[in-house]
């Protein structure tokens with residue numbers, strides 16, 4: 001059985017099996033156009049895809065997967081610094097683009113929705129990489145996580161079981177197509193379970209309210225905006241499941257959403273490197289502040305700073321480690337990062353701090369490092385933003401933190417020592433030109449010095465305290 005089982009024929013094909021930002025596509029159309037991409041990329045080291053929320057993006061991704069060529073989604077707004085790194089590091093030789101788009105730094109592969117070919121090649125081996133997904137570490141440039149076809153299939157099957165997700169569902173979301181949430185779950189999930197997919201372009205409350213789905217995906221920022229829009233939230237009462245993930249869902253948002261829709265949200269936890277490993281169940285308890293139980297095939301454990309096991313007693317905190325078939329195969333070109341991330345006995349260190357109850361329910365308490373920020377569900381490495389700021393000739397030094405934010409969970413705040421006459425707005429614009437828009441600071445505080453300990457290390461906790469106070 002292949003990866004995208006819903007594309008294996010006998011479609012019972014609806015003309016609008018996929019609706020991406022208002023444009024409809026049948027599965028047969030998708031497969032025919034993707035087969036053309038597959039022929040074009042066969043044998044390439046990797047296929048980069050400019051991942052706008054369009055049918056062309058879905059066709060390109062499926063084309064790469066049909067050909068067994070690793071797909072490298074690229075955020076459409078990634079600036080030259082980030083884009084250059086991803087294209088170089090992944091070894092991609094082609095960039096799939098939409099109509100009228102060009103590429104100057106790599107050969108462009110224009111995707112044509114009207115093109116047709118018969119899918120030819122046999123299903124690639126399960127252990128081959130499906131994706132190289134770039135994700136931020138605490139320092140340096142983003143790392144490419146290699147995700148095998150087998151890992152993707154195992155995760156989607158485990159989630160289909162947990163959420164009773166079937167071809168009867170209509171999945172609705174408006175998340176970006178360059179991360180696990182929007183792309184792996186939000187597109188491949190529909191192409192494996194056979195559910196209809198409606199991608200709303202952007203994840204606004206109004207778009208969700210009007211989409212008529214049975215299954216909705218969102219990051220907490222999206223759910224918080226839905227919960228603040230009573231009319232939109234009430235429209236979701238007809239849905240079967242509202243699923244939240246990628247960051248902690250605040251308990252008040254959980255409760256308000258449940259009250260307005262009559263549906264307590266499902267919360268699930270995961271990472272680019274592990275896919276989704278823990279979730280509450282469609283048929284089980286949905287407890288505010290908790291992400292539930294490991295999904296089928298996944299094992300979890302808590303480990304203390306001293307490496308000793310931490311009991312699952314509902315109180316003791318430890319680093320969450322995971323093992324199982326959904327895990328990535330390693331970072332591309334980064335043996336150093338692999339060595340740091342895996343334990344000697346083959347578990348992946350998530351860097352998240354958690355509590356496990358005697359009933360097996362998991363609660364994510366926070367992250368071990370202040371240098372990984374989650375803003376609007378995006379993972380942002382403080383080090384990458386600091387390095388971009390330091391590229392500015394007027395910047396002597398910079399320290400970046402994630403300040404608590406009621407809409408985004410955390411907001412990127414930069415403390416900058418600048419020599420010349422430069423404003424916060426100019427520095428924000430400077431970062432936005434180099435990295436993706438969501439990585440730019442929401443606030444820049446110009447300071448004369450940064451608080452440091454005796455070793456010279458910046459005291460980020462102290463900065464966080466001042467960032468959390470009144471502006």
Ligand code: MLC
Pocket residue numbers: 175176179180181182203219221222245246247268269270271272276375376377378379428437438440441442443
């Ligand atoms: C953004 N803007 C700024 C700015 N940052 N303007 C000035 N200064 C800044 N620092 C601009 C934007 O360009 C936008 O402009 C406008 O402000 C609104 O931006 P916003 O507040 O960020 O809102 P929005 O763009 O609506 O973004 C919120 C969001 C987005 C929730 C839609 O954050 C999002 O899509 N998040 C999903 C992330 C995700 O998918 N993560 C999954 C990772 S996988 P304009 O002009 O465009 O309006 C993973 C695994 C797992 O985590 O477990 O799932």
Ligand code: AMP
Pocket residue numbers: 135180244245246247248249267268269270271272273291350351352364367374377378379
């Ligand atoms: P990413 O690599 O973008 O997939 O980010 C993964 C990180 O998102 C995890 O390590 C967690 O810190 C966070 N995360 C994902 N889902 C949840 C959740 N349900 N609750 C709390 N944190 C989450």
